[in-house]
Amino acid sequence: MKNWTKGIFAAGIMAAAMFQSASAETIKVGSKNFTEQFILAEMYAAVLENAGITVERKINLGGTLIAHQALVAGEIDLYPEYTGTALASVVKGEMSTDAEKVYTQVKDFYAKQFNLTWLKPSGINNGYVIVVRQETAQANNLKSLSDLAKVSKTLVFGGGAEFPDRADGLPGLKRVYDAEFKEFKQFAKLGLRYDALEQKDIDVANGAATDWQIGSKNLVPLADDKGLFPPYYVAPVVRQDVLMANPKVAELLEAVGTHLDNEKMRVLNAKVETDHEEAKDVAVEFLKENGLLPK
Template sequence: MKSVRSWLALLLLTLITAFTVVACSGSGGSTGSATDNAGPIKVGSKDFTEQFILGEMYALVLENNGFKVERKLNLGGTPVAQAGLLDGQIDLYPEYTGTGLLTVLKLPQNSDQKQVYDTVAKDYKEKFNLVWLEPSPMNNTNAFAVTQEVSQKYGIKTISDMVAQGSQLTIIAPPEFQAREDGLPGVIKVYGDPKFKKIIPADPGLRYQALTNGEADVTRAFSTDGEISAFNLVLLEDDKGLYPPYQVAPVVRQETLDANPGIGDALNSLAPKITNEAMQRLNFEVSGKKREPAEVAKEFLTQEGLLKGT
């Protein structure tokens, strides 16, 4: 009787071991881009047009590489998105190098693209255990824009030119432009006082209308605004390096990368496709033509050959 019990125990142990090996090889043995037992990758974004498009692009590329994705777009501003990463509410979202440097890390302004990226990548890893993937060429920095006619009339191609001709120019800008350090005070500090003929405070949605109908000569802009390409505007060169670079890149939780190593390759394949010109066009498709960000993102990725089978 004792030998029968020993034999049954040995048989049961053998069956359990075999089942465990099969189960492990089915769930964790694959080295593919997505693991079968992983939860969805939670993709976030901030609360404006460009971020909606970028968030959708990240989500679509990941889904196309076999990952399950949960969209958590339109979270709010930088503090909300950053907090979401740190507490695990999201796994990744698109962030700008200049925002990471100034807003999150509270470090001094720096106009060197590589130095800024290297700094935020190093400090985010050390302080937050967050990883910056490869940055895109696009640089959504603070800027000033004029029409072709104004550029030719006053000989304006740089911010220095704008300041030199300031007394003849009317500028339209957000209400906080005259107080923010990256607004008029920053211009005065680096370039001198333009002594604008007139400053019109206005909501962002009214700036380009006023510029194109001649009510203003200069507008405060962001370098990837869709209206820049749509209206063939001249973006003034920041010839003295007032503004830091704002390259965009996915910022990802290290734990998420460890569990899903294919995320890096998938999103890095997208990075070089996102240029200023591409982002201006995509932004205008949404803000100007009122199309859905998901539709615009999918169309772009398909054209660039980043979606398989489409």
């Protein structure tokens, strides 16, 4: 009986060691379903691989809640997320324009509720930007969201699948600005909204601060004069068990963020969307240029 018990105990230790070794050797990197996410996920994957860690890529999972659920379920081990998006879609907390307050609120909630860790945020603050065509802005004297609210019932809004339900989406525009639109048209891909604006299929769209299109398609971003939108700093969100098994992961991922800001991200996004380069190639080139990968 004693030998049998020892055998079971030894087998248990071996199984635990094998599990820990597996989680230390393979990390599943995920992303949401747009260009910036693809590039960031490829950056994370590349620095991990350069450190000798085997990576499984699960790119283009879907929207925020799909990626979040995959992380909680262990289908992925990490992905890039935005503080304001997490606050609105997952935490469902009080909106704030204080970047540190939003980050702390999100970080604490994820740790307690999901055993997930928000690492240090990057320099990318990819906030929502509401845009209109230049001619629409001129015809209606639009400079701010307060101006937009005065004529919103005559305009068609185009946005992503999450925007009608998010606290910082259509409900927020109604709550803070009393803005209601003639119609809402949903677009699966971000770039399609800008095409629809250009083709006059819609009049207003929600974009993001790092979208290259805003500066190149005669679009006017409207000022959020009442502070609806929170900060949207991007950071890696990682399962706590993965960080415990792989202590160097946090340092590797956070190093990527120190080299990024909105202007650099716009350039990287444009390389993929206008120059048709692969997200992986763009990511690796950037990492090499900034000394995070050997040339």
